[in-house]
Amino acid sequence: MPGRCVSRVTPCVRRSHQAPRRAYVTNVLRGDALGPVARDEHQSFRVRKDGSKLPLAPILDPVVVEQRTRWTQMKARPDPTNFTPFQKRLLENPYAHALASPARFDRSTSTLLPSGLLLTLYIKPHPETSDPWLLPLSISTSNAQKPRGPPIRFLAHRHTAAYLGRKKSNWRGAVERRLMALLEPKALEKLIWREDMTELLLRLLQDRVMDKLAWYYSWRGRLTAVPSPSNEHLDSIEDVSCVLFYGSLKTRADELRREAEDIVLDIDKWYLLFRTHFGSYFDPHQNSNLPHAPSRTTHKPPGWYEPPIPRLAARAQFPPLSFSTTKWRGRKVAVYSLTDLLGEENAKQLVGKGVTGEGERCWIIKRARQSVAAEMLLMRLQSYLAEPGAFWEPKAN
Known part of the structure; x- marks a missing residue:
């Protein structure tokens, strides 16, 4: 009857979602396994019984698959016996190995840097309280400690480590989001940053360097x-x-750097005090009597704006880091002071008790593949202790 609702026909047999289903295993035939095949430069054809040709599907055609995957195949590992002189020197260069390390994101400075220039912290439970601690397991000399979970990476410099450990919000901002998702909220609140992290990192880096140079x-x-x-x-x-x-x-x-830093801190203190109490007299948005002030203020200053009060330039206050070098046949090579890097006691223990003013005090590490690991550790320790300012360099002839 027109206008009458038609009832839906229900099936006689209902299959439960929990009912087991039968699985079939089939082998996909490709190329010659399909039968007589004829090929040209671009594709393959299956030859029928009557002699006609049927084009193969692109996913089954070995010619098409080979052309598509020729640019995605893994390259063969280089053979060291067939290296060119340039490749051999590149393999023996510690700076090339540091820059070729995988790039990782440093959340403390929001920069992407090679992992050879970063320090890495992992979570390890405390043996007594089982609370999660952030520890530098990657530079520890103990092989029993294996890093687990997503790491925390930051620039390998003691000022960066001191800044992160100054307050909890600093190092919490450098925690990887994957790590925050894996930890429970209670465990995340119990996460501990050691108060002596700066000294711990320095001590572990020194131990690694001493352990590596002891062989030499x-x-x-x-x-x-x-x-x-x-x-x-x-x-x-x-x-x-x-x-x-x-x-x-x-x-x-x-020796004068500490005095200069105290002077800079004193100048910044007076600058902040002067800007707080007398900054409005130098702000053209608030004082219309200034020569460069507009006749009528039509807008508010942005949040980043500061009154034009003289201040020590940031580049003069924080110059680039410098390292000790010397000249060898027209090119610079690094000079590492064992006393400055390891301390006087550790350096004497490493070199030997017989070192005197008349004995051997300077040694050369020659360029070789076996020396790359030791030079990268020396470079990392030097970068961790580096300070901006004057540096030592021998005078040329």
Whole structure:
């Protein structure tokens, strides 16, 4: 009857969602397995019994699959026996290895840097309280500690570590989001940043360097001794990579750095006080009597605006980091002071008790693949302790 609702026909048998289903395993035939196949430069055809040709589907055609995957195939690993001279020198360069390390995001500075320039912290439960602690397991000399979970990475410098440990909100901002998603809210609140993290990182980096350099100093002849790091003593030696010096490379400028930092902090204190109480007299938005002030203020200053009060420039206050170098055949090579990096006691323990003013005080590490690991550790420790300002460099002839 027109206008009458038609009832839906229900099936006789209802299959439950929990009922097991039968699985079928089929082998997909490709290429010659389909039968007689004819090929040309671009595709393949299946030959029928009557002699006609039927084009194969692109997903089954080996010619098409090979052309599509030729640019996605993994390259063969390079053979060290067939390296060119440039490739050999690149393989022996520690700076190339540091820059070629996988790029990782540093959340403390919001920059993408090679992981060779970063320090990494992992979560490890405390042996007594089982509370999660952030520890630098990647630079620990103990092989029993294996890192687990997403890491926390930041620039390998002690000022960065000191800034993160200054208050909880600083290092909490550097925590990876994946790590926050894995931890429970209670465990995340119990996450601990050690108060001595800056000193702990320095001590572990020094231990790694001492452990690696002990192999060089344990047997005479592995290092080439020279009278001094000046270029007149280095030019006659082949394949100089870096120089180890027993002694301090600090100058008078390093001794005055602390006094200069105190002066800068005092100037900033007076600047903030003057800006707070007298900044309105220098702000053209608030004082219309200034010569450069507009006749009528039509807008409010933005949040980043500061009154034009003289202040020490940021680039003059924080100059670029500098490292000690010397010249070898026209190119710069690094000079590492064992006393400044490891401390006087550790340096004497590493080099030996027989070191005197008349003995060997300067050694050369030659360029080799086996020396890359030691030089990268020295470079990381040097970067961790580096300060802006004056640096030592021997005078040229």
